[in-house]
Each structure stands twice: as structure tokens, then as C-alpha cells.
Amino acid sequence: MESYPDRHNCHSERSYAMLGTGALGGYYGGCLQKAGLDVHFLLRSDYNHVSQSGLVIESTDGDFTLSQVNAYQDVKDMPRCDVVAIALKTTQNHLLPDLLLPVLKDDGVVLVLQNGLGIEDAVAEIVGSHRVIGGMCFVCANKVAPGHIRHLDYKAISLGEYTADYHPAGITARMRQIATDFESAGIPIDLSEDLLLARWQKLVWNIPYNGLSVILNARTDELMANASTRALVEELMAEVVAGAARFDRHISSSFVQNMLDRTAKMKPYKTSMKIDYDLQRPLEVEAIVGSPLRLAEAAGTNLPQIRTLYRQLKFLDRKNQG
Numbered sequence: 001m002e003s004y005p006d007r008h009n010c011h012s013e014r015s016y017a018m019l020g021t022g023a024l025g026g027y028y029g030g031c032l033q034k035a036g037l038d039v040h041f042l043l044r045s046d047y048n049h050v051s052q053s054g055l056v057i058e059s060t061d062g063d064f065t066l067s068q069v070n071a072y073q074d075v076k077d078m079p080r081c082d083v084v085a086i087a088l089k090t091t092q093n094h095l096l097p098d099l100l101l102p103v104l105k106d107d108g109v110v111l112v113l114q115n116g117l118g119i120e121d122a123v124a125e126i127v128g129s130h131r132v133i134g135g136m137c138f139v140c141a142n143k144v145a146p147g148h149i150r151h152l153d154y155k156a157i158s159l160g161e162y163t164a165d166y167h168p169a170g171i172t173a174r175m176r177q178i179a180t181d182f183e184s185a186g187i188p189i190d191l192s193e194d195l196l197l198a199r200w201q202k203l204v205w206n207i208p209y210n211g212l213s214v215i216l217n218a219r220t221d222e223l224m225a226n227a228s229t230r231a232l233v234e235e236l237m238a239e240v241v242a243g244a245a246r247f248d249r250h251i252s253s254s255f256v257q258n259m260l261d262r263t264a265k266m267k268p269y270k271t272s273m274k275i276d277y278d279l280q281r282p283l284e285v286e287a288i289v290g291s292p293l294r295l296a297e298a299a300g301t302n303l304p305q306i307r308t309l310y311r312q313l314k315f316l317d318r319k320n321q322g
């Protein structure tokens with residue numbers, strides 16, 4: 001376990017707020033701070049621990065500890081930042097109207113790191129459509145204890161600018177600036193010209209694996225090892241591709257195969273939705289499954305297997321909450 005000076009002398013002057021310091025906020029925020037960025041962490045139940053003891057990051061790239069971090073339990077105590085990263089679960093997004101504006105600079109941008117579809121629309125309602133970037137995180141990380149994050153595999157992020165009608169916005173200077181910061185922290189960044197395509201591409205993974213991991217009580221390696229569940233994964237992926245196509249976003253068969261191959265190589269992994277289910281926390285069913293399903297059906301595309309998955313997850317989620 002390496003202890004790092006709390007900040008190297010990084011050259012970027014951009015400040016970052018991590019709203020939520022769990023798996024994603026703790027891992028990416030910790031990497032940014034280790035690289036010398038100015039990072040401010042919003043916490044809830046872990047605030048006392050982290051404000052006293054900092055963050056411990058276990059990682060396949062090498063473990064490290066940040067003995068001191070800028071920890072807060074109220075956004076009103078935070079400095080306004082250039083980049084405000086939303087790293088809450090989407091089940092907490094009803095809080096965003098109170099969380100975003102106090103911590104966002106007038107010329108700042110909100111970086112939505114959450115899984116799902118339609119989240120940027122809700123964020124744009126709060127901060128304006130010109131101040132939103134989507135971030136699709138292909139990382140396997142879990143918060144294993146207060147202030148203790150375990151990074152298991154992968155880590156890349158795809159960035160895409162939000163526009164009110166989801167027309168492709170191309171690659172902007174601020175996307176490149178954020179990419180420079182994350183890459184200085186060892187995080188590979190893919191710059192997407194089309195946020196909506198990138199969002200549907202991430203769902204190719206999330207709808208099958210997050211959903212089936214709960215319904216079948218299975219890790220990703222178990223779903224891949226069994227012929228029946230692998231066939232079910234592929235059928236669900238095909239429906240996601242059909243949903244995207246309804247919005248003129250075309251996902252290739254080679255992309256789908258790449259998702260299957262990466263999962264086959266992935267360390268045995270319990271998805272974030274499965275972890276929430278086991279901890280009896282609310283599931284991100286609406287953002288990850290309900291929202292794309294409703295959008296596709298409203299546009300006239302029938303996705304029967306995703307609809308069945310959605311109904312099963314809604315039942316399990318409600319029953320699990322007691």
C-alpha cells in the first residue's frame with residue numbers, strides 16, 4: 001500500500017467536485033487527487049470516517065492511500081468547482097436540484113458518471129443544457145468499507161457532450177481538457193461525438209448483466225459460463241441494439257461481440273445492481289432499464305425480453321425493500 005503526498009504538482013487548474021464518494025466517486029476522485037488535481041468529495045454516511053482518515057484505494061494498478069482529502073457533508077460548505085461529477089446512484093437523483101447549483105461555477109460543467117438513459121435531460125433542467133457532459137464508465141469497482149474502494153478491473157470513461165435534442169455535438173475543447181485531467185490520472189478517455197450512441201452502447205452491457213445478475217443471483221462469469229444464460233444475455237443485447245436503432249444509433253455486431261469478449265475476460269464480478277440488491281438498497285431499475293424501454297416503446301419498438309426483465313426487477317426491488 002503506497003501512501004502518496006496528498007497532491008502532486010499537477011498543472012491543471014480545474015477543480016473537481018465528486019458528488020458521492022462510493023465506488024466511482026472514491027476511485028476516480030482518488031485517482032484525480034493522486035495526480036495532483038484539486039478534488040472535493042461530498043459524502044453522507046462515510047463523512048466522519050473519510051474526513052478523519054482519508055481514502056484507501058485498492059487497485060489492480062497498485063494500491064494507494066490519500067491520508068487527507070477535502071471531505072464535506074454539505075454542498076454549501078464546498079467551493080464552486082469547474083467540473084461537478086455526479087457519482088451518486090440514480091436512485092438519489094431527486095436530490096440533484098439541491099446539490100448541483102451551489103457547487104457549480106457559472107462557467108462550470110456537470111459530468112454525469114451514472115449508468116442509464118435520460119439522466120442528462122434531468123440535469124440540464126437544473127443547470128442548463130449547455131453545462132452537461134455524459135460520462136460512461138467502464139470500470140469494475142466496489143466500496144468495501146467507509147472510505148475504502150476496491151478497483152477490480154477496467155477503468156476507461158467515454159465522454160459525450162449533451163444537447164437538448166441529442167444531436168451529435170462533436171468533440172469540444174472542454175471535453176479534451178477533462179480528458180487531459182483524467183489521463184494525467186491514468187484513466188483512459190474515449191471522446192464520443194454522439195452522447196446518445198454512447199449511452200445506448202453502455203446499455204448493451206448494463207441491461208443484460210445488471211438485470212440478470214439480480215434475477216438469477218449470478219456473477220458475470222456465471223452468466224457467461226452457462227449456455228442458456230449466455231444466450232439470454234445475447235438476446236437482451238440484441239434488443240438494446242434494436243432500441244438504439246429506433247433512434248438512428250446503429251450498434252455493430254462487432255461492438256456487441258467486444259462486450260461479450262470483455263466480459264468473458266473480466267474478473268468474476270458482481271454488478272453494482274447486484275450489490276445494491278444484496279444490501280437491500282434501491283435498484284437503478286428506472287434509469288438502466290425502465291427509461292430506455294419506455295423511450296423505445298413510445299417510438300414504436302417492441303422489446304419483449306427487456307420488458308419482462310423490467311417487470312421482474314420491479315417486483316424484486318419492491319419485495320427487497322420490505
Ligand SMILES: NC(=O)C1=CN([C@@H]2O[C@H](COP(=O)(O)OP(=O)(O)OC[C@H]3O[C@@H](n4cnc5c(N)ncnc54)[C@H](OP(=O)(O)O)[C@@H]3O)[C@@H](O)[C@H]2O)C=CC1
Nearest residue numbers: 020021022023024043044045087088114115139140141272
Ligand atoms: N461500481 C461500478 O463499478 C460502476 C458503477 N456505475 C454507475 O455509477 C453510479 C454510482 O455507482 P457506485 O459508485 O457504484 O455507487 P455507490 O453506492 O458505491 O456510491 C454512491 C455513493 O453516493 C453516496 N450518497 C448517496 N446519497 C448521497 C448524498 N445525498 N450526499 C452525499 N453522498 C451521497 C453514497 O453514500 P452512502 O454510503 O451514505 O449511501 C455512496 O457512497 C451508478 O449510476 C452506477 O450504476 C457505472 C459503472 C461501474
Ligand SMILES: CC(C)(CO)C(=O)C(=O)O
Nearest residue numbers: 137138139140205271272
Ligand atoms: C459494466 C460495469 C460492470 C462496469 O462498468 C457496470 O457498468 C456496472 O457494474 O454497473
